[in-house]
Amino acid sequence: MKKANIACGLVGMAFSAYAFIQTLGFRKFPLVPIGPEFFPRYMAGGLFICSAVLIIQALLSKPKKTEKSPTISPFDKGMQRLFVGIAIIIVYAMLWEPLGFLIASPLAMMAIMLLCGYRRYSMMVIFSLGTTLVIFGAFRIFLNINMPLGILHGLL
Numbered sequence: 001m002k003k004a005n006i007a008c009g010l011v012g013m014a015f016s017a018y019a020f021i022q023t024l025g026f027r028k029f030p031l032v033p034i035g036p037e038f039f040p041r042y043m044a045g046g047l048f049i050c051s052a053v054l055i056i057q058a059l060l061s062k063p064k065k066t067e068k069s070p071t072i073s074p075f076d077k078g079m080q081r082l083f084v085g086i087a088i089i090i091v092y093a094m095l096w097e098p099l100g101f102l103i104a105s106p107l108a109m110m111a112i113m114l115l116c117g118y119r120r121y122s123m124m125v126i127f128s129l130g131t132t133l134v135i136f137g138a139f140r141i142f143l144n145i146n147m148p149l150g151i152l153h154g155l156l
Contacts, residue, residue: 005058009051009052023037089108096150101135101148105131105135106131110125
């Protein structure tokens with residue numbers, strides 16, 4: 001486990017460095033205080049820090065003698081949920097343009113919450129719709145970035 005954590009940390013650090021370097025080529029807009037590079041840079045920085053912490057923890061931890069090595073198996077319930085989660089994200093990406101952000105996002109959020117075992121359906125609907133509207137409003141109104149509207153294009 002120690003070697004795997006170190007390897008994953010190094011891969012994460014390399015990926016975050018690459019992502020950060022790629023943001024240096026993003027187009028600058030003279031009247032926009034926060035450009036398109038803002039969020040990816042902070043995400044890359046966060047990934048770099050988390051990867052460094054993973055490496056430090058791996059180097060400082062003592063291996064347990066009784067610890068069984070984890071295996072990756074498609075028959076493991078956790079792995080099956082991971083594959084379903086990836087499938088949800090792929091379907092969400094495919095439905096982004098035709099359905100639009102306002103319809104595809106709450107559906108994807110509710111599907112992920114169901115996958116994680118959350119069963120308070122009224123709260124799922126309220127949280128999914130509320131989060132989607134806040135994000136849509138932030139991008140459309142405050143940042144003046146058009147989000148795909150899909151089938152709602154003529155209405156909004």
